[in-house]
Amino acid sequence: MADLSINFAGIKSPNPFWLASAPPTNSAAQVHRAFEAGWGGAVWKTIGAPVLNVSNRYGAWHYGSQRMLAINNVELISDRPLEVNLKEIRDVKRHWPDRALIVSAMVESKPEAWRDIVMRIEDTGADGIELNYGCPHGMSERGMGSAVGQVPSYCQMITSWVTEVAKIPVIVKLTPNVASVVPPARAALAAGANGLSLINTINSIIGVDLDTFELIPNIGGKGGHGGYAGPAVKPIALNLLSSLGVDEEVKRYGVPISGMGGITTWRDAAEFLLLGATSLQVCTAVMHYGFRIIEDLVDGLNAWMDAKGFKTIAEVVGKSLHRISDFNDFDLSFRAVARINPDKCIKCNLCYVACNDSAHQCIDLVDAQGQVVPPYRYDAHANGKHEAVSTRPQPVVREEDCVGCRLCHNVCPVEGCIEMVEVPSGRASVTWRELMQTRPEVTEDWAAMERYRKEVGIEIH
Amino acid sequence: MQQVIKPEEVLKEYHPPLTDHEALVEAHRCLYCYDAPCTHACPTHIDIPKFIKKIASGNLVGSARTILEANLMGATCARVCPVEELCEGACVLNAEGKPIMIGRLQRYATDYVYGRGMDVFSPGPPTGKRVAVIGAGPAGLTCAGELAKLGHSVTVFEKRELPGGLSTYGIIALREPVEVALAEVEMVRRLGVEIRTQMELGRNLSWEEVRAGFDAVFLSVGLGTVPALEIPGEEHVLDGLEFIEASKMNPHSLKVGREVVVVGAGNTAMDCATIAKRLGAERVTVVYRRTEREMTAYDFEYRFVKNEGVEFRFLAQPVEVLSENGQVVGLKCVRMSLGAPDASGRPAPEPVPGSEFVIPCDQVVKAIGQEKPWVAQMLGLETEKGFIKVNQDYETSLPGVYAGGDCIRARGSASTVMAVQDGKLAAFAIHRRFAQSLGAAADD
Numbered sequence: 042m043a044d045l046s047i048n049f050a051g052i053k054s055p056n057p058f059w060l061a062s063a064p065p066t067n068s069a070a071q072v073h074r075a076f077e078a079g080w081g082g083a084v085w086k087t088i089g090a091p092v093l094n095v096s097n098r099y100g101a102w103h104y105g106s107q108r109m110l111a112i113n114n115v116e117l118i119s120d121r122p123l124e125v126n127l128k129e130i131r132d133v134k135r136h137w138p139d140r141a142l143i144v145s146a147m148v149e150s151k152p153e154a155w156r157d158i159v160m161r162i163e164d165t166g167a168d169g170i171e172l173n174y175g176c177p178h179g180m181s182e183r184g185m186g187s188a189v190g191q192v193p194s195y196c197q198m199i200t201s202w203v204t205e206v207a208k209i210p211v212i213v214k215l216t217p218n219v220a221s222v223v224p225p226a227r228a229a230l231a232a233g234a235n236g237l238s239l240i241n242t243i244n245s246i247i248g249v250d251l252d253t254f255e256l257i258p259n260i261g262g263k264g265g266h267g268g269y270a271g272p273a274v275k276p277i278a279l280n281l282l283s284s285l286g287v288d289e290e291v292k293r294y295g296v297p298i299s300g301m302g303g304i305t306t307w308r309d310a311a312e313f314l315l316l317g318a319t320s321l322q323v324c325t326a327v328m329h330y331g332f333r334i335i336e337d338l339v340d341g342l343n344a345w346m347d348a349k350g351f352k353t354i355a356e357v358v359g360k361s362l363h364r365i366s367d368f369n370d371f372d373l374s375f376r377a378v379a380r381i382n383p384d385k386c387i388k389c390n391l392c393y394v395a396c397n398d399s400a401h402q403c404i405d406l407v408d409a410q411g412q413v414v415p416p417y418r419y420d421a422h423a424n425g426k427h428e429a430v431s432t433r434p435q436p437v438v439r440e441e442d443c444v445g446c447r448l449c450h451n452v453c454p455v456e457g458c459i460e461m462v463e464v465p466s467g468r469a470s471v472t473w474r475e476l477m478q479t480r481p482e483v484t485e486d487w488a489a490m491e492r493y494r495k496e497v498g499i500e501i502h
Numbered sequence: 503m504q505q506v507i508k509p510e511e512v513l514k515e516y517h518p519p520l521t522d523h524e525a526l527v528e529a530h531r532c533l534y535c536y537d538a539p540c541t542h543a544c545p546t547h548i549d550i551p552k553f554i555k556k557i558a559s560g561n562l563v564g565s566a567r568t569i570l571e572a573n574l575m576g577a578t579c580a581r582v583c584p585v586e587e588l589c590e591g592a593c594v595l596n597a598e599g600k601p602i603m604i605g606r607l608q609r610y611a612t613d614y615v616y617g618r619g620m621d622v623f624s625p626g627p628p629t630g631k632r633v634a635v636i637g638a639g640p641a642g643l644t645c646a647g648e649l650a651k652l653g654h655s656v657t658v659f660e661k662r663e664l665p666g667g668l669s670t671y672g673i674i675a676l677r678e679p680v681e682v683a684l685a686e687v688e689m690v691r692r693l694g695v696e697i698r699t700q701m702e703l704g705r706n707l708s709w710e711e712v713r714a715g716f717d718a719v720f721l722s723v724g725l726g727t728v729p730a731l732e733i734p735g736e737e738h739v740l741d742g743l744e745f746i747e748a749s750k751m752n753p754h755s756l757k758v759g760r761e762v763v764v765v766g767a768g769n770t771a772m773d774c775a776t777i778a779k780r781l782g783a784e785r786v787t788v789v790y791r792r793t794e795r796e797m798t799a800y801d802f803e804y805r806f807v808k809n810e811g812v813e814f815r816f817l818a819q820p821v822e823v824l825s826e827n828g829q830v831v832g833l834k835c836v837r838m839s840l841g842a843p844d845a846s847g848r849p850a851p852e853p854v855p856g857s858e859f860v861i862p863c864d865q866v867v868k869a870i871g872q873e874k875p876w877v878a879q880m881l882g883l884e885t886e887k888g889f890i891k892v893n894q895d896y897e898t899s900l901p902g903v904y905a906g907g908d909c910i911r912a913r914g915s916a917s918t919v920m921a922v923q924d925g926k927l928a929a930f931a932i933h934r935r936f937a938q939s940l941g942a943a944a945d946d
């Protein structure tokens with residue numbers, strides 16, 4: 042059994058899993074039950090300025106048979122009175138001294154307002170404060186949330202108001218609704234933030250009702266952009282997380298990052314850890330399935346860490362970050378080709394049509410005699426399962442023509458059936474950056490490029 | 503405690519319709535294969551991935567149109583096709599033992615349009631050409647409908663009171679309710695096809711009339727009655743097809759014995775046994791002269807009746823129906839042993855001398871196939887093993903006279919979907935014939 046406990050800028054928790062600041066952390070009763078179920082920590086639903094909520098505030102993106110691949114919301118911060126929240130926070134912390142209890146806050150952009158809320162939060166005994174600079178709807182229109190997170194100078198100013206008075210760790214929660222999260226992160230760190238968290242929700246519109254032409258969800262005949270979260274946003278979250286992990290300036294501060302956005306299983310969790318998150322926050326998965334998912338998050342992560350020989354979370358954090366690179370530094374001589382395992386192949390021909398219509402037309406249908414045959418070659422009188430199955434050709438990759446784009450691998454429904462096999466390209470390793478330095482004309486002029494290709498033996502059909 | 507058996511309950515359609523949710527989940531499970539093997543295996547080559555993805559996308563009318571374009575009797579076929587041998591048997595997901603429920607999805611889509619009284623096709627612009635179709639079973643109705651879509655004027659002559667052929671009279675209600683078959687008949691009528699019932703070629707309809715009044719003829723007369731067992735006591739034996747027909751048309755008047763013997767081991771025999779069992783027979787025994795291995799019933803039919811509690815006596819051949827005072831009391835059989843392969847390639851059963859035994863019973867039903875179409879002799883058509891002989895274009899030895907369905911099925915097993923494909927391809931061939939005579943290009 043690995044040790045899953047973490048120390049996040051001085052905030053300790055028995056495992057890295059925290060409930061994100063959201064509906065599951067709306068009240069003491071909920072957080073009590075979550076802690077009973079095994080959650081390592083919770084970020085209380087954002088408290089602060091007075092608000093009013095609306096009905097139909099959650100929309101959802103369903104895909105195929107999968108419900109709620111993502112949720113979208115126009116919920117505001119906590120609509121329960123501030124005093125009630127503060128009393129309940131105090132209560133929960135007293136009952137659960139070993140868990141991380143962080144309070145998310147968002148108030149008007151005035152120094153007094155921020156100082157006041159910080160004092161009141163500290164008074165509850167909470168372990169930390171998370172500054173919500175992420176909410177992309179409702180609060181942003183009032184100059185709070187993402188309206189702050191999108192402008193590094195505001196971000197820095199408000200963070201410094203807080204860090205000047207705060208005695209407990211301050212985490213700044215970033216919005217993904219920016220071209221890059223790096224500038225606001227640097228600004229928060231410059232103002233003394235003790236940790237960062239990301240991502241908050243992404244601006245989105247779920248859809249339109251095709252019978253009524255109303256927006257989904259329909260709020261009294263209207264609708265509008267809301268915050269998007271859940272499994273569908275995970276790849277975006279991983280990218281933004283890693284962009285902080287590789288930024289030299291961010292790295293210099295050495296502060297921990299709390300990762301979130303689509304975490305549903307321990308597998309997702311492990312990926313966030315590998316790309317630099319120290320603690321992990323979860324919202325949508327809990328909204329979908331309840332607090333009970335913590336059991337496999339912990340159990341699965343534990344089993345994986347044991348299998349890989351990791352003893353502590355710290356050993357995992359950031360372990361894959363050194364592989365983050367960009368196109369300029371990829372080895373242009375790296376070559377892989379698709380290879381189909383006929384023993385696993387069920388002959389659905391999805392690879393065939395994908396390569397034929399969208400890639401490089403290099404998968405052949407080969408019959409039992411080894412002949413390449415066209416699709417649909419049976420006649421109107423042919424029928425029956427025996428005839429259909431026994432005459433069905435096998436897709437085979439013409440490796441010499443395969444550019445290794447990986448499309449077929451991605452569409453194949455059978456796990457492990459199409460493998461991308463690394464093959465020697467016979468060319469010396471070279472990157473685009475190197476080419477720009479050593480052979481700039483090749484990167485600027487097609488004729489030079491063609492000569493270069495001929496010279497090193499690159500042929501593209 | 504005598505339990506009252508309600509035929510409308512015990513014989514009602516066996517599979518419930520898929521719920522919207524079931525259909526959606528199943529439709530999403532389909533991989534959308536390219537050049538899909540299920541489509542290849544379907545004798546009418548319905549574009550299965552296409553119709554299934556239309557269910558997934560919520561385009562149910564388009565889904566039904568995709569089905570009916572290839573197979574005008576799509577609602578019947580959704581229920582009666584031996585899918586394990588056809589589309590579902592070829593589904594790539596058999597690799598995991600869980601093929602897509604193609605038949606049930608097909609039913610879901612076709613029920614959608616029939617349930618709402620929607621038509622997905624309209625008659626083509628009139629060409630002035632006239633076609634007579636003899637027999638309103640699946641082959642005849644399909645040929646008529648396809649020709650009407652192409653603008654030809656079609657009259658169907660049907661000897662029975664109701665059109666639909668065996669879909670109406672022969673397929674047990676557990677599999678297909680009569681209303682489904684009749685809804686397809688109405689759809690064909692709405693395409694402008696005239697269906698004249700109680701008109702039998704060779705009885706109240708002469709061949710001269712047909713030849714004189716029409717530019718082409720399609721014969722889709724199916725097969726005849728169940729042949730005689732040719733044993734003493736024959737007069738006490740019930741015809742399996744009439745037995746099934748009664749269970750559909752007039753189930754309350756169908757008298758089922760306490761101990762019933764069904765002779766034969768094809769799908770009709772399985773259906774007779776099922777009906778007898780469900781309508782209250784205490785014991786139903788299927789008697790067959792060969793073994794389990796040579797049975798012509800589909801595996802899933804055999805499994806189904808065994809589940810219903812039907813018993814089997816293999817290697818037994820009836821030699822006499824025993825009766826007392828006009829009431830059947832038993833079926834005397836002789837044991838058989840399997841010898842060298844016969845003309846059908848299966849081992850020939852031979853009686854074991856002195857091995858007679860009696861199966862006590864009070865009802866004997868024969869289901870040993872159907873007579874060959876006599877229309878062939880009447881019209882002097884060339885035949886093959888007693889079936890009407892046709893060329894690749896479904897044309898018989900008489901120019902302009904086409905045939906399809908069970909009456910040409912000299913090879914392979916007779917089924918509704920094969921009859922539909924014949925009807926469709928014959929319609930296209932007739933259309934090409936007309937197009938040639940008009941000097942225009944065929945457009946199928």
Ligand SMILES: Cc1cc2nc3c(=O)[nH]c(=O)nc-3n(C[C@H](O)[C@H](O)[C@H](O)COP(=O)(O)OP(=O)(O)OC[C@H]3O[C@@H](n4cnc5c(N)ncnc54)[C@H](O)[C@@H]3O)c2cc1C
Pocket residue numbers: 582583584636637638639640641642659660661662665666667668669672673674677701702703704722723724725743746769770773877906907908909916917918919921
């Ligand atoms: C009991 C039973 C169960 C079956 N179950 C299945 C099943 O589950 N699945 C399956 O796929 N197939 C099944 N079949 C087979 C299927 O029903 C037939 O293959 C199909 O109906 C053949 O269609 P058809 O149009 O060729 O002939 P039929 O359906 O037999 O239609 C022929 C029509 O022609 C009419 N006719 C005949 N002679 C004349 C004449 N001289 N003048 C005018 N009209 C005439 C008849 O009255 C009839 O309406 C079953 C068959 C039987 C007997």
Ligand SMILES: Cc1cc2nc3c(=O)[nH]c(=O)nc-3n(C[C@H](O)[C@H](O)[C@H](O)COP(=O)(O)O)c2cc1C
Pocket residue numbers: 061062063064086087099112113114116117118119145173175176214240241242268269270271272274301302303304322323324325326
């Ligand atoms: C309905 C809803 C309400 C939310 N409310 C808040 C909030 O009050 N404060 C906050 O910082 N984040 C809020 N979030 C964002 C989540 O804390 C989290 O950043 C985001 O949902 C991504 O994580 P997930 O993919 O696990 O849901 C909310 C999210 C949802 C779905």
Ligand code: SF4
Pocket residue numbers: 378379395396400401402403404438442443444445446447448449450
């Ligand atoms: S990797 Fe790309 S080019 Fe190669 S076979 Fe697959 S789809 Fe075609």
Ligand code: SF4
Pocket residue numbers: 381382385386387388389390391392393436452453454455458459
């Ligand atoms: S996609 Fe995969 S399973 Fe399907 S035909 Fe191609 S290799 Fe085979």
Ligand code: SF4
Pocket residue numbers: 389531532533534535538539540541550551554592593594595601602604
């Ligand atoms: S073979 Fe199966 S999975 Fe593939 S298209 Fe047909 S029904 Fe769908």
